[in-house]
Structures are given as structure tokens and as C-alpha cells.
Amino acid sequence: MTRKRIQKIVIAGGGTAGWMVAAGLSRTLGKTLDIKLVESDEIGTVGVGEATIPTLVTFHRLLEINEQEFMAATQGTFKLGIGFENWRGLNQNYIHSFGTTGKDHWTAGFQHFWLKGRERNLASDYGDYCVELKAAEQNRFAHLPRGGMNYAFHIDAGLYAKFLRRYSEGYGAKRIEGKIVNVLTHDDTGFIKAIRLDSGAEIEGDLFIDCTGFRALLIGQTLREPYEDWSHWLPCDSAVALQTESVGEAVPYTRSIARDAGWQWRIPLQHRVGNGMVYCSRYISDEQAKQTLLANVEGPVRTEARVIKFKPGQRRQTWLKNCVAVGLASGFIEPLESTSIHLIGRSIIRLLQMFPSEGVSQADIEEFNRQTVAEIEHIRDFIVLHYHVTDRQDTPFWNACRTMDIPASLRHRIELFRETGRVFRTTNELFAENSWVQVMLGQGITPKQYHQVADLMSDAELSRFLEGIKSQVESTVRQLPSHHAYVEQYCKANS
Known part of the structure; x- marks a missing residue:
């Protein structure tokens, strides 16, 4: 099959993944593409991915989606983080917030100054130096100037798909009702040629996006791309x-x-x-x-x-031939850190940045898959961290998690933080240093040392530094309205 200019896009499956793809492609390239989405009202979606992370705010800004309209349409509320209860031990709780804690020095993160402060009895809880965390604890919220509050959303996933459908159709995407009964491929290349519906209709395309959920009708059942099972690290199924x-x-x-x-x-x-x-x-x-x-x-x-x-894991390739798997068809970790919708958005942005206008190229496929694997493995390690680093010994499940083997990449991160207080990260990772610090401290890892730069401050200077941050956080949070009151006036849904 010679390289063919991409003009016809077929999205197999609706739900959150399908309609996010339709929204991204139609808003960005809709004037140059024929975009069809095939879904059946008879086939339900998993539809429980109702918690998101701040990257969805960015995705919506890229598509110029009005936040108030979106939140009213999805019955949405705001989210400042995740409260973890009983994870380290029974009745031991912490919040992994979306905020930045304290102030970093260019040589070392804030945790080093906080660690010295704790050693000298000058510091209070780590979370006391984060606006988002304290606002979450006090059930307060407001948009702050200059992006001063990092937040995400809780949404109704079914309503979100309907909202994105209206949005996508406004930019030319077309929905086709029908069940997929067969996937047709070219004899010579194995590329997908068309999908056949229960009505007998055949929908031809140049590029196919598999959003058929766990069934993975295109990438799995037709192209037979192997699935890498991670259940030895992620035991929940x-x-x-x-x-x-x-x-x-x-x-x-x-x-x-x-x-x-x-x-x-x-x-x-x-x-x-x-x-x-x-x-x-x-x-x-x-x-x-x-x-x-x-x-x-x-x-x-x-x-x-x-x-x-479900089976936790990932397709070895999420782009194969002229098929890109997005959402559950590409793999699934689990919803602990609300990353499913984020990964859908990342796949869409990556596809748009590498869009094969002049035809599918193997170089594009390999780069897309390389970036996808790197991103998903970092997220996997972050999720495994929660299960493995625990003091719980009260049930067989937690004993198994605490004693299980873990990826070498995660073992290195844990040992580095425990020994030095430093966080290892690579470029373009989802979770920032402060996320790793909050969870590792929350799960019970206390570093053995802090960076020497913290010793440049005298006890009096360090006390003023820490107290100044804490006071600013308290002052900011005190001025915020209740979360309920803010939602009522900002984006109240029609009853």
C-alpha cells in the first residue's frame, strides 16, 4: 500500500474517549478532514471515570471550551486533589493536592528546608504550606489571579460525552449509529480498510481510532497487538x-x-x-x-x-499500521490517581502534533509509541508506589502489596528519596516533584538527610521563611468562599 494522504478519519466507539478524540480532531483539523464516529446506543460505556486532573483544564483551553458551560452541562464540581485514607495505616490520612508546596531553591526543593525545619521543631505539617491542600481541607474554592489555584473537575462521564458530541458536531464531525460486526483489512498490507456495521454499511477510512474500550475490536481483535499484563505490580482486577x-x-x-x-x-x-x-x-x-x-x-x-x-496493563504498541488505540482499548492502569481521561487527552494531543497528513509513516508510529510507553510507565510507577509503601500488615492483600517485587525504576525513586530527599524525574513526566513528595511522605517515607543548602539559613531565618509561607497560605484560604457557594454562582447545573 503506497502512502496515502489522510482525509477520512473513522473513530470506532463513543463514550469519553471517542468524543474527546472527535472534539480534538474536529476543532483543530475539521476543515480539512472527513471525521466520522461510529457508536451504538445498545452498547454501554464503562463511564465511571468521573474524577480528573488539571491537564483537562489545559485540554479545554486548547479547544476553547467554555468552562462554565462545560461544568453546568456535566453537573461538575471542582477538585483540588485526592484524600488518601487508611493507605499508610488504619486511621492515617493525607491529601495529595494539585498545588505547589512552599518555595523551592534552584538547587533543592522545598522539602529540604521543611525537613530541616522539622528536625529543629520549626516546621508544622508539610501540607500547611500549600494553598490547594488547605483549601481542600476547609472545603473552599475560587479561581485565583494568574492561575494561582491548580484544580481539576469531578464530572458526570455520560453527560461529558453528550457535551462533547454537541461540540464536535458543531465543527463538522458526523455520528453514525450502528454496531461494528466486522473489520476489513487490505490483503497486501494488513492496514484497516473499513468497518462493517450490523446494517451492512461499510465505513471506509484512511486512519482509524480505536475507542471500543476493553473489547479493543481494531487494535486487539483485528490487528492482534499484544497486551502487556501488569497485574504482578497492580493487583486489583x-x-x-x-x-x-x-x-x-x-x-x-x-x-x-x-x-x-x-x-x-x-x-x-x-x-x-x-x-x-x-x-x-x-x-x-x-x-x-x-x-x-x-x-x-x-x-x-x-x-x-x-x-x-479489567486487566491492568498496556498494548505494546498503541499505534499500529493505520490504527491508533485511545482510552481503554490502549490499556488501563486503574483510577487511583484519576489518570484515564488525562491519557486520552495526551494521546489526542500527541496525534495532533504528529498527524500523518501525507500518509502513515513508520517513523511517526515508532516515535508515538516510544513517547506513549515512557509516559504510561511513569504513571504506573506512581500508582504502584501507593500500594507498596505502606505500614499495613492487617490483611493478606496489604501484606502481598507491601512485600511484592516492584519495577526497578520505582525502586530507584524510593531509595533516592529515602536516602537524600531528592526526587528523580525525567522530561515530560505527568507527576511533578511535589506530587512524589506528598505521596512518599504521606505513605511514610522520611528522608534520612536534606540538602546542604538548607544549612545556609540560620534557625531564625528558617523560622521566618517557613512562617511567612504558612501565613500567606492561611490568609489566602481564609478569603476563599465555600466550594458549594462558588459552584452555585459559577456553574450551577439546571435541575
Whole structure:
């Protein structure tokens, strides 16, 4: 097959992944492309990915999506971080916030000055030096000047897909109703030629985006790209999800509550609460997981508990021939740090930056896959960190997590922080230094030393430095309205 100019894009599958792809491509290249999205009303989506991270704010800005309209349409609330309860040990809690803690020196992060302050009894809790964390604790929120508040959203995933559909169709994307029953390939190259629907219609394309979820109809079932299983590092393989009515004001953070064989999420929206439990089926049955979840939700239950099975891991290649897998078709870690929607957005941005206008090239494919693998492995390590670094010995599940082998890349990061207080990062990693510091401290790692630059400050100077930051944080947070009041006036959804 000779290189053919890309003009026809076929997106297989809707949901969050499909309609985010349609939105990104139609808004950016819609005038030059024929974009079709094929989905069936009869096929449900996983649709529980309701918590996001700040990169979605950037994605929306790139597409010039109005934030107030988006939040009202998705019944959204704001998110300043994730509260981790019982992860280090029973009744030991911390928040991984989206903010910057303290002030760094060019030679060393703030944690080094804080560590010296703790040693000299001059510093309070690490989180006291972060606006986002203290605002989350006090249920406060507002947009601050000059991007002074880092935030994300809690959203209704089903409503988000509908919002993006309206947006995409406004830029020329076309939706086709139908079930995919067959995928046709070229005999000589193996490239995908068309998808056949249950109606008999064949939708031809030059580039196909596989958003068919765990089924991976194109990248997996047709092109047979292998799947790399990470369950030896990420033991949870199941989730049960349900919705409850709101019985209190929505807090501006996701709750992640560790249970005996996994963890429970609680995601507050304007009109309801998303609940679920991620667990390892080797240690608890589906029915036991349902009962554990039902025993630990607040408010009347609105939906049947739904069990979702998954295998944590990643396709070895997410772009193969003329097919790019996005979302669950490309792989799945788990929702602990709300990275699923982020990875969809990153795939879209990467595809747009490397768009094969003059035809698919192997060089583009290899670079796309190289970047994807590097990014997903960094996120994988960050998730594994939460499970492995724990003091919990009270259940077989936590004992297995605490004693399991971990990737060498993560082992290096842990040892480096424990020995020196430094954080190893590479270019373009998702989680910033402060994220690693918050989680490693929260999970119980205390560095043995701090950077020598902190010794250039006398105790009096260090005390003034730390107290000045803490006072500024307290002053800022004190002036913020309640999260509930801000949502009511900024983006209240129609009832």
C-alpha cells in the first residue's frame, strides 16, 4: 500500500474517549478532514471515570471550551486533589493536592528546608504550606489571579460525552449509529480498510481510532497487538460502581479510602455522588465487594451495583499500521490517581502534533509509541508506589502489596528519596516533584538527610521563611468562599 494522504478519519466507539478524540480532531483539523464516529446506543460505556486532573483544564483551553458551560452541562464540581485514607495505616490520612508546596531553591526543593525545619521543631505539617491542600481541607474554592489555584473537575462521564458530541458536531464531525460486526483489512498490507456495521454499511477510512474500550475490536481483535499484563505490580482486577444521592455539600477533592482488599472512591457531583470500589478478586469475591461498598456509602442508592472486570496493563504498541488505540482499548492502569481521561487527552494531543497528513509513516508510529510507553510507565510507577509503601500488615492483600517485587525504576525513586530527599524525574513526566513528595511522605517515607543548602539559613531565618509561607497560605484560604457557594454562582447545573 503506497502512502496515502489522510482525509477520512473513522473513530470506532463513543463514550469519553471517542468524543474527546472527535472534539480534538474536529476543532483543530475539521476543515480539512472527513471525521466520522461510529457508536451504538445498545452498547454501554464503562463511564465511571468521573474524577480528573488539571491537564483537562489545559485540554479545554486548547479547544476553547467554555468552562462554565462545560461544568453546568456535566453537573461538575471542582477538585483540588485526592484524600488518601487508611493507605499508610488504619486511621492515617493525607491529601495529595494539585498545588505547589512552599518555595523551592534552584538547587533543592522545598522539602529540604521543611525537613530541616522539622528536625529543629520549626516546621508544622508539610501540607500547611500549600494553598490547594488547605483549601481542600476547609472545603473552599475560587479561581485565583494568574492561575494561582491548580484544580481539576469531578464530572458526570455520560453527560461529558453528550457535551462533547454537541461540540464536535458543531465543527463538522458526523455520528453514525450502528454496531461494528466486522473489520476489513487490505490483503497486501494488513492496514484497516473499513468497518462493517450490523446494517451492512461499510465505513471506509484512511486512519482509524480505536475507542471500543476493553473489547479493543481494531487494535486487539483485528490487528492482534499484544497486551502487556501488569497485574504482578497492580493487583486489583475488578471494580464495582454505583451512584448515590447527595446528602451533603460536595467537597473539592476525591476520597480514596483503603479497604481490606482494595480501595473505595467517593466523587461528589452537583446532583449525586459517584461511588465505587476497586479490588483484587483473589482476596474478595464480587458479592463481598458489593456488600463492602454498600455498607460504606452515604445517602440513598440510585443505581444497581455494576461489576467491571479489567486487566491492568498496556498494548505494546498503541499505534499500529493505520490504527491508533485511545482510552481503554490502549490499556488501563486503574483510577487511583484519576489518570484515564488525562491519557486520552495526551494521546489526542500527541496525534495532533504528529498527524500523518501525507500518509502513515513508520517513523511517526515508532516515535508515538516510544513517547506513549515512557509516559504510561511513569504513571504506573506512581500508582504502584501507593500500594507498596505502606505500614499495613492487617490483611493478606496489604501484606502481598507491601512485600511484592516492584519495577526497578520505582525502586530507584524510593531509595533516592529515602536516602537524600531528592526526587528523580525525567522530561515530560505527568507527576511533578511535589506530587512524589506528598505521596512518599504521606505513605511514610522520611528522608534520612536534606540538602546542604538548607544549612545556609540560620534557625531564625528558617523560622521566618517557613512562617511567612504558612501565613500567606492561611490568609489566602481564609478569603476563599465555600466550594458549594462558588459552584452555585459559577456553574450551577439546571435541575
